[in-house]
Amino acid sequence: MSTPVTLDTIRLAPKVLLHDHLDGGLRPQTVIDLARATGYSDLPHEDPDELREWFAAAADSGSLERYLETFAHTVGVMQTKEALTRVAAECAEDLAADGVVYAEVRYAPELFQERGLTLEEIVEAVQDGFREGERRAAESGKRIRIGTLLCAMRQNARSAEIANLAVRYRDAEVVGFDIAGPEAGYPPTRNLDAFEYLRQQNAHFTIHAGEAFGLPSIWEAIQHCGAERLGHGVRIVDDIKVAEDGSVHLGRLASYVRDRRIPLEMCPSSNLQTGAASSIAEHPIGLLTTLRFRVTVNTDNRLMSHCTMSSEFAALHEAFGYGWADMQWFTVNAMKSAFIGFDERLEIINDVIKPGYAALLG
């Protein structure tokens, strides 16, 4: 007999997460502890519950200014090596406790230099934290592996430098590169040098595209820059027409994305906060899943969007009735799309994901 789908049973299911920001997933108590330890005095609350509420409310407010303020605080308390290591270790522990077996966690090293850390010190502190978190998870009987993606900020001009950093640390579990930050006014082609360098180095990258901004951003990311995956990519629905009789027509770009199996790193709860969708039930993930795009489910910012991988799956179950077979499909899609080796991906699919869902399916 199949196990009933609840938030608790979803936590037991093996899950894969490809789009999660390190500075968007801190524990509220850790924000408070690190503010005290590093002399950061701008936090709006000193109580962890009030702070948790404040982060969620600011991110829900619809105001970009308030949304960005949330990151000013998390980034503000992560300016020392010790802070970076702690946040990374807790990230791995929290994901493992939620049943995530493989995750790619991203951050922009250039944001953590306010107190003089070098880019190398930042990367090494975070990698130390991920290894520590994996070790602690293993001690509590949970298996997790974390790969790192280094982001460059679109509004700055450091993408070539950060791409080079990612390549230098690729044998230390830095598995790829991304660009993050405001989409409008900062098209992916501004960073063409970085993407050409990465391709010449046989390195992997994804690009935040098609979240706030539409099809041109997606088209540039894929056809000019060579992105292997799309961060969000929700606006690909602008190139899909559903007629009154239910028949569907895909434009050339949408066809290309589907035909080439380009993974969409979809983040439903986060998209509600940025206005890309008005409810989970109306989120394009439903249509894109029906049309069998290579859809993956992700958290984006667990603190700001007060979500986990399990709560995202639970929300999709509630909105669309997705069961274990659908959750396995999302999970295998994500694992196939990860930036680690083919043999390593297959091993996790065959040894962890399939047996995990087989047990739940009964």
Ligand SMILES: [Zn+2]
């Ligand atoms: Zn993101």
